[in-house]
Amino acid sequence: MIRRNARTLMPIAALALGAGLGTAVYCGPAAAAETTDVVRSGAADDTYSSSSRPSYNFGSSSTLVAGRQGADTMIGFLKFTVAAPGAGGTVKGAKVTLTRASGNLPGSIVLRKVAGTAWTEKTLNAKNDPALGAAIGTAKPAATAATVSFDVSSVVKGPGTYSFAVTSAVANTPARFRSSEATTGQPALDVTVTRKVVTQPTESAPATSPATPSPSPATPSPSPTTPSQSPTTPATTNPGECAVGAKLVPTCGVLWGAAAGGFSDVPRDEALKTFEAKTGRTSTIYHTYHKGDELFPTKAEIAMTNDPAHPRTLMLNWKVGYGTTWANVAKGDQDARIDRLATYIKANFATKQFFMVLHHEPENDVNPKDGSGQTAKDFAAMFRHTALRLKADGVTNAVFVVAYMNYEKWNSASWWYDMYPGDDVVDWIGVDTYNNAQPGGFHYGDFNYMMNRTSAGFPGFYNWATTKHQGKPVMVAEWGVYDSSATVVGKNKAAVYATVLPQLAKMPQIKGLVYFETAKDQSGHDIRMDDTPEALAAFQQIAADPRFNVKL
Structure with a gap:
């Protein structure tokens, strides 16, 4: 679910340092290099x-x-x-x-x-x-x-x-x-x-091949409007040792996930299985959306967690205030709705941990006027009340995620910081963030830019989360790449995808990466990872990386 507004953009390009894929082995002293x-x-x-x-x-x-x-x-x-x-x-x-x-x-x-x-x-x-x-x-x-x-x-x-x-x-x-x-x-x-920067000399061994091997996209010449093409930095841990611990935080590596088939009539479980077949990896996190009086997880969603060949956990997004205001939820007006869901979860899905996102992307629904019932502080109060009520009702397996939009206009708003519900009720800090693959287009950039767009008074999302809420795992609850070029060029998305692994390695607090896949969002953007063969091949290289081999 994506909404778009305006204001500030951020790191767009970095010169590549070296090349190659594989498992790095230290073989010499550190060397100084310069990035741009x-x-x-x-x-x-x-x-x-x-x-x-x-x-x-x-x-x-x-x-x-x-x-x-x-x-x-x-x-x-x-x-x-x-x-x-x-x-x-x-x-x-x-x-x-x-x-x-x-x-x-x-x-x-x-x-x-x-x-x-x-x-x-x-x-x-x-x-x-x-x-x-x-x-x-x-x-x-x-x-x-x-x-x-x-x-x-x-x-x-x-x-x-x-x-x-x-x-x-x-x-x-x-x-x-x-x-x-x-x-x-x-x-x-x-x-x-x-x-x-200081780099360690390495020797490379071949990395795991993607599901459909294909030549890597050509690296364009570095320029102010070209995403960086840095060498892939492989996982530094034995993938067989990575597993989830308390609050579903992996002991090492990164949880891989998807919300597939967005804005379409295709059943979400069917769309996810198709996404998995194309990318060559099971989506450990299965992201779905609910609102109001809907009861969840549904039977189909539960079935997706019971597949022994494809182990998955759920990320369930709930707009508990649907049809009312955040202030009313915080006052207890929707306690019957919360209690009813709690009863259903305890009866149908009480033994497995799952992620619970409460009203993702709240910024777009904020009305800062006092008394509106939809202020940033009302959102924080709604989140707190709902999380605490579910816990009091005996829902002990929900892992709570607050998921922001990462849009510059909102990040610089005077009220933005008032939305945070509190470290005691937030288990993961999430962000929904998207890039444009059109060279020079609005929101064009690499993975670092996707995570760290700056704006007036705002240091970038990852910088904010890791500085102000140290120790909280970061969930990229939705991410995707579209191409606004008049004619879609396959290498454009591939170039952006090529920056994900090396730059993800420099953001150790990111513990979950969930792709939002749709042929057409609200703005008409195609966020499929396979709209061109070049894009799919580059995305498969991401999916094949062993850092995502985290056991549930």
Whole structure:
């Protein structure tokens, strides 16, 4: 289940270090190397002012206008927040990219520095717009150029908030760019970061072959818009030793799972079996969705956990507040609904542990207005009340997961942190997160970017979870890759999939990885792992990795 909004993007590319697949064996001293990442940020604020409409605010417009039309002079304003590059990181360069929205571009467009950063897109107009500074760069684009870029390396040299103005002196041909409110092509600031890393020399032995062997996708040349193609880092433990312990946390390795057949009429158990046959691995986690008065797990779901040849556990998603509000659930208005489910679980599924997600992706349903019953704090109270009520009712085998959307607009909201229900009732911290495989497209990036998109005041999801809630296992409760290219190119998804294993190895707190597979989501995105042969071959390489050999 996916919803999409806007704001900030994050690590897009990293230069490959070495190559090959297999089991690494230490054979020498550590060596220093340098990696290059491109950190992409969306505008924290963007709008424009109009001299002929001095009191008017354009902060909600999907278009950013700059230039002259008759006596009207319009100036576009952009503000970006750049996070610290991290330990050992050095900012080496930066550029701002704007996407043409409509009409022809003027022959000359100037980007200027703006010292003031206190303005906001909801309040700026021609009466209060900040003073313009020196020109940073001038672009002379073709009239129908798709994008216009400006080198801002002279200004962006480290973390901070940066403001820019877009102007043009060309008469009667104002530039119209897409703003952050547009659905695609939002303004972007790409910051190039280099850092020293230490690697251990290795010798490789062949890894387990995927179910359908196929040549690895060609590695594209590293660029600011190419996902990194790092060497696969194999599991460092004996896969035969990995098993689940308390709260279904694996003693080593990572739980593998899927929610297959989303937004289709195919029965979910049938869809999952097809997914498993194509990928070559049993989905240890079987993710399904329920709401309101539905009783679960269903007989079909229980049957999937009783297959000795394909051992699985359930991840059951429940919108307990369906038809009412979170505040009402927290007050006890739906205790009869909770108690009824508890009775059913104890009678039908009392002996096996399972994951229970309470109202996944809550951000999209938050109404921050006091008294709405749907504030972030109401969600936290609903989650706490439901979890504690189920436990009091004797449901002892539920492992509770809070699952966020990982969307920049929400992550930067003032209320976002209020949603966390508390370490005492949260067993796993989950995230639903998706990438676009279209080079240069919105939400284009590698696995690290998928897990660690930054935004104003937010350090990235994995960074937040592991810093603020140390020791809590992280569940990637939904993940997927789609390709928004006008013509789907097989190597695009394959390139993103190729980054999963090496970057997953650098995120040891991720203990579960659950793919959401659908031919068409709410936005029309195809998130199937087999929409092209190249994508399937690359995904099979992920599935074949021994780190997912965790015994239930």
